[in-house]
Amino acid sequence: MFIVEDKTEQWDTEIKPRNGLFDVNLKEIWRYRDLLSLFVKRDIITQYKQTILGPAWFVIQPILTTIMFMVVFGGIAGIKTGTVPQALFYLAGITMWNYFADCLNKTSNTFTTNAAIFGKVYFPRLIVPLSVVGSNLVRFGIQMALFVVVYLFYDIFMNAHVAPNRYICLFPLLLLMLAGLALGFGILISSMTTKYRDLTILFGFIVQLWMYATPIIYPLSRMSEEKQWIMTLNPLTSIIETFKYGVLGEGIFNWWSLAYSFGFMLVLLCIGIVVFNKVQKSFMDTV
Amino acid sequence: MSIAIRFDNISKQYRLGFVSTKTLSHDLNRWWQTSVRGKEDPYLKIGEVNNRATKGVSEYVWALRDINFEVEQGDVLGIIGKNGAGKSTLLKILSKVTSPTTGSIKAKGRIASLLEVGTGFHPEMTGRENIFMNGAIMGMTKKEISRKLDEIVDFSGVERYLDTPVKRYSSGMTVRLGFAIAAHLDPEILVVDEVLAVGDAEFQKKAIGKMQDVSKGEGRTVLFVSHNMAAVKNLCKTGILLKDGSVQFSGQISDVVDQYLSDETTKGIVNNFWDFENAPGMEKIRVKSAYVQHKGNYLTVKDEFDIVTEFWNLEEGFPVNVSMHLYDINGQCVYNVFTENKPLQKGLHKAVFHIPANLMNDGIYYVNNMFVSKSASYFNHEHAHSFEILEDRGLSDWHGKWRGVIRPTFITNEYSFIESI
Numbered sequence: 001m002f003i004v005e006d007k008t009e010q011w012d013t014e015i016k017p018r019n020g021l022f023d024v025n026l027k028e029i030w031r032y033r034d035l036l037s038l039f040v041k042r043d044i045i046t047q048y049k050q051t052i053l054g055p056a057w058f059v060i061q062p063i064l065t066t067i068m069f070m071v072v073f074g075g076i077a078g079i080k081t082g083t084v085p086q087a088l089f090y091l092a093g094i095t096m097w098n099y100f101a102d103c104l105n106k107t108s109n110t111f112t113t114n115a116a117i118f119g120k121v122y123f124p125r126l127i128v129p130l131s132v133v134g135s136n137l138v139r140f141g142i143q144m145a146l147f148v149v150v151y152l153f154y155d156i157f158m159n160a161h162v163a164p165n166r167y168i169c170l171f172p173l174l175l176l177m178l179a180g181l182a183l184g185f186g187i188l189i190s191s192m193t194t195k196y197r198d199l200t201i202l203f204g205f206i207v208q209l210w211m212y213a214t215p216i217i218y219p220l221s222r223m224s225e226e227k228q229w230i231m232t233l234n235p236l237t238s239i240i241e242t243f244k245y246g247v248l249g250e251g252i253f254n255w256w257s258l259a260y261s262f263g264f265m266l267v268l269l270c271i272g273i274v275v276f277n278k279v280q281k282s283f284m285d286t287v
Numbered sequence: 288m289s290i291a292i293r294f295d296n297i298s299k300q301y302r303l304g305f306v307s308t309k310t311l312s313h314d315l316n317r318w319w320q321t322s323v324r325g326k327e328d329p330y331l332k333i334g335e336v337n338n339r340a341t342k343g344v345s346e347y348v349w350a351l352r353d354i355n356f357e358v359e360q361g362d363v364l365g366i367i368g369k370n371g372a373g374k375s376t377l378l379k380i381l382s383k384v385t386s387p388t389t390g391s392i393k394a395k396g397r398i399a400s401l402l403e404v405g406t407g408f409h410p411e412m413t414g415r416e417n418i419f420m421n422g423a424i425m426g427m428t429k430k431e432i433s434r435k436l437d438e439i440v441d442f443s444g445v446e447r448y449l450d451t452p453v454k455r456y457s458s459g460m461t462v463r464l465g466f467a468i469a470a471h472l473d474p475e476i477l478v479v480d481e482v483l484a485v486g487d488a489e490f491q492k493k494a495i496g497k498m499q500d501v502s503k504g505e506g507r508t509v510l511f512v513s514h515n516m517a518a519v520k521n522l523c524k525t526g527i528l529l530k531d532g533s534v535q536f537s538g539q540i541s542d543v544v545d546q547y548l549s550d551e552t553t554k555g556i557v558n559n560f561w562d563f564e565n566a567p568g569m570e571k572i573r574v575k576s577a578y579v580q581h582k583g584n585y586l587t588v589k590d591e592f593d594i595v596t597e598f599w600n601l602e603e604g605f606p607v608n609v610s611m612h613l614y615d616i617n618g619q620c621v622y623n624v625f626t627e628n629k630p631l632q633k634g635l636h637k638a639v640f641h642i643p644a645n646l647m648n649d650g651i652y653y654v655n656n657m658f659v660s661k662s663a664s665y666f667n668h669e670h671a672h673s674f675e676i677l678e679d680r681g682l683s684d685w686h687g688k689w690r691g692v693i694r695p696t697f698i699t700n701e702y703s704f705i706e707s708i
Contacts, residue, residue, distance in 0.1 A: 011393040017386055035423035042420060046411045117407050121400070121424055122383035284385040285301060 029124045039131035044138055058142040062098065066090045073217045082219050082250045083161045085154055092244055093216035095147050099140040100178045100236065104207060106132045107186025111194045111283055118284065125280040126273070129187050133179045140175075151247075163249025170246055170258075174239050177265050181235055184268035191272075191279040215240055220252050232257040235264040289395075291360040291508040292476055296390035299351040299376050299532075350376040351532045354390070358525075363502045363509045365519040365540050367547050368529035374512050377529070381478055381510070396475025399425055410454035414445055414464060417453050421468050435471045442493070443467035463490060470497045477501060480512045491687075498522060516544050517680045548677060549584030555651065555675030556586065563599065569666045572607065572658050573599040575635065577671035587679035588694060591644040596656050596671060597637045604630040607665060609638040610657040615650055621692055625659070645696035648689060649678040 029036075048054040069090040073079045081089040107129040111118070114128055154160040193199045214236045220228055231237050238257035245251035351373045358364045368374055379385045381392065382400040407424045408417050418439055422432040432439075440446050443464045445456070453461060479498060499522065501507045513519050519526065519540065526543035528536040528550075536546045558578030566573040574596065581592035596609060610625035626638050638656075653673035658666040678689070 010395065012396055013392075013394040013398060015380060015383060015387065015392040015394075017389055017391075032423070032426070034427075034429045038420050038423045038429075042409055042412060042416075045416075046409060049411045117424070119384055120382075121407070123424055123426065281386045284379070 025124065029126055029130075032124055032127055035123060036127050036131050036134070039127065040134040043131065043135035047135075055142060058139050059146050062091060062094050062143050062146060065094050069094075069217055079218050080222065082221065084244075084248045084250045085158070085160045088151060088154055088160070088162065088248060089219075089244070089250070090217065091147050091150055092247060093214075093240055095140070095143045096174075096178065096240055096243055097211055097214065097216050097236075098143060099136060099175075100182050101207060101211070102136050102139065103133050103179060103182030104186050104189075106136070107183060108189040108203060109193070109200070110187065110190040111279070112190075112200075115284075126187070126276065129183055129190070129276075132186075133183050161249075162247075164247055165245075165249060167242060167246035167253055170242055173262075174243050177239050177261060178236075180265040180269050181239075181261075184265060184272040187272040187276040188268070191275045194279055194283045210234075210236075215244075215251075219244075219250060228252070232260070235261040235268075237261075289360050290357045291362070291396070292392065292394040292398075292510075293357045294354050294390070294392050297351055297354040297377070297380065297387050297392060298349060298389045299373075299380060299385070300347055300388045301350050302347050349532050351380075351387070354534055356527055356534060356537055358508055358510065360395070360508055361502060361506045362525060363498075363511060363523045365523035365526035365543065366510060366512045366529065367514075367516075367519060367526060367543065368535075372529040373532040374529055375480075376532075378478055378480055378510075378512060394476055397426065397472075398476045398478065399469065399472045399474035400478035400480070408453050408461065408465065411452055413452055414449045414456070418464070418468055421465065422472075425469065425472055427472060439467045439471050442470065442497075459490075466490075466494060470494070470501075473505075474507070476508045476510070478510045478512075495522065516548065517678050520544055545584070555677075557673045559672045566599070567668060568598070571600065571602045571605050572666050573601065574656070574668055574671070575599060577654065577656060577668070579672070579674045580639075585677055586674060587677045588647060588649050589644055589679045592642050594640040594642060594654060595637065596668075597635060598658070599635050600631045600633055603633040605660065606630045607658050607660045610659050611638070611640055612655040612657065614653050614655065615692060616652070619692060621647075621652070628659070628661075646693060647676050648691050648694040649676050651675045 048057070051057070053060070066087055070086050074081065074086040074090075110125070110129050110132075114125075118125065151162065155162055189199070189203045193203070213231075213234055215231065220231060220237065220241050223231060232254075238254065238261045241251040242253050242258055243251075245253040354373075354377065366374055366377065376385075378400065380387050381398060383398075407421055409420065412420065415436075418436065419429065419432050423429070440449060443460075443466070445460050445464050448456060448460065453464075456464070477498075495518070498509060498511070502509045509522075511519065511523055523540040525538065526540040527534050528543050528547050530550075536543055556579060558576070560576045560578070561567065561574065563573060563575075566575060568574050575598055577596045579586070579592050580595055581590055583590070586592055594611060594613070596611075598609075600607065606628060608626045608628040610623060612623045613621045615621055624640055651673065652675075654671045656668040656671045657664050658668070680689070
């Protein structure tokens with residue numbers, strides 16, 4: 001069939017083999033914003049249908065983990081938590097870490113768990129990991145409320161030494177950075193595991209160990225100068241430390257390391273989105 | 288008329304077999320060849336026509352190869368072809384689920400597909416919540432869905448269960464709700480794949496009516512993929528025939544369907560011929576041939592045809608007749624008819640059974656010819672030959688399988704008014 005190319009014709013939709021590396025359609029994601037909010041709503045509604053305790057699980061998990069840490073690390077191993085009560089120290093770390101780990105775990109298998117729906121209908125795939133980050137905020141909010149309750153309890157009744165300061169105002173930024181890092185790593189991992197499944201096992205293992213490389217169960221200040229420097233290479237270190245410093249007055253705060261983490265997040269997010277975008281076009285043939 | 292959608296050299300290559308360690312080495316090689324040395328992709332050159340029946344040499348196959356066609360706005364295009372011809376791949380590319388290896392598709396306006404109705408339904412959520420969910424997945428905004436909610440609910444007929452979780456729905460209700468949402472998407476180009484296979488007669492009627500409205504009243508373009516020739520002929524104006532990943536034929540729908548059927552039924556009709564040496568039979572009877580004789584390239588319920596067998600009688604004056612048993616695919620004998628029993632002279636004989644038009648139902652049939660002498664079976668020629676009779680229904684709202692062993696039109700009927708009540 002001979003086709004005359006007519007330059008004057010207007011085409012709205014064009015389907016081509018593979019887009020350029022940086023051809024990320026952010027406008028399209030904006031157009032699907034209603035889907036994003038519906039996905040968030042769906043996740044929240046359906047997560048605890050037909051469970052006995054429902055959202056209470058959000059609270060039970062960090063409480064039990066904190067008690068466990070108090071027994072094992074605080075009691076048996078005898079790791080000091082500075083001037084702050086152990087329970088508050090652990091709970092602060094766990095609350096922040098949980099949000100990061102939950103987002104990461106759920107976004108990192110975006111492709112494999114959604115293969116059925118991705119195989120049938122097109123929408124910007126990035127909507128799915130974005131909605132995970134959004135719906136986990138609810139869980140995070142409840143756990144944060146628990147932290148505030150425990151915090152006030154220690155402050156008012158126990159007269160504990162907690163010294164919140166103005167760096168507490170950085171909290172929204174810290175949350176944004178956690179979400180950005182989780183999303184960036186998550187979509188990068190999910191893109192890589194569509195083709196080579198055994199990477200799932202590797203990454204699952206890495207995330208488990210990662211918590212111990214982040215100052216959750218020990219204060220960074222207990223380490224020597226050089227070791228502290230190595231620890232801050234982990235982009236999560238400064239986020240957790242800044243949070244603890246602002247809220248509890250215990251921790252090391254440094255604008256430079258926070259800026260490093262922020263830059264790390266931006267670069268990671270860009271790489272993640274580019275790779276994710278490339279994989280989403282061909283993954284139905286490899287999954 | 289303007290062109291609504293244009294396919295330009297669309298090809299799709301797949302790699303066969305497992306994703307083994309080889310993938311990584313192929314990937315690395317491909318990366319080395321294309322990115323570092325700036326050469327052509329070494330794996331795009333190989334690959335063969337996707338004929339599943341024959342064993343291929345290459346690991347790469349072309350599921351689609353150089354597909355070129357255009358569809359005018361407001362046209363209903365039928366895409367037909369047997370399983371594995373590339374229909375589904377074409378639809379997947381069209382709905383952006385997978386991307387083509389080469390070529391491009393250009394379209395005016397939104398493309399929506401009814402590939403799988405009810406995609407993304409969450410069983411725990413109510414019908415109403417799922418309408419919003421599913422609509423949003425298909426690209427509608429909340430506002431658009433709210434505006435159409437009443438229409439969708441009305442069309443689906445599940446109003447009573449709107450606030451019940453979808454897991455309590457019957458499968459028919461789920462499909463109806465899914466189709467209702469998709470049908471109210473108002474895309475400029477609608478892709479429909481075998482939705483007629485589901486639902487009852489009433490729903491089929493509704494669905495087809497909606498498709499016709501969409502193309503006729505609203506000037507939208509519909510691409511319709513189906514194995515149901517009656518439905519395709521009914522709904523479409525033009526069509527394309529896919530074979531082994533390429534467009535084999537395109538044009539008016541009746542020509543395309545003709546081409547497809549005559550291609551397909553050469554396999555459906557098995558006529559048998561033998562040499563004297565290899566002929567089946569006994570001492571006195573040898574069968575030369577068993578076949579059907581008809582006009583045209585294929586056989587439909589509206590065609591008359593002859594069932595023929597030719598045989599050699601090797602004994603002068605041997606009294607024999609041919610008792611023809613016609614069986615349907617389930618092994619049910621449809622009828623048994625026979626020729627006159629008389630002594631035959633030595634030589635070649637021929638028995639012809641004239642089957643009138645409008646007697647048989649559509650389906651696959653086979654013939655057993657029993658050679659009977661003096662009321663006893665002398666030689667039973669089993670599975671002498673087989674043939675397929677195709678559907679030809681004309682205009683109808685019902686596209687399911689026509690029931691019955693036979694489908695005679697000589698049964699007349701009267702339909703009259705008796706009295707008012």
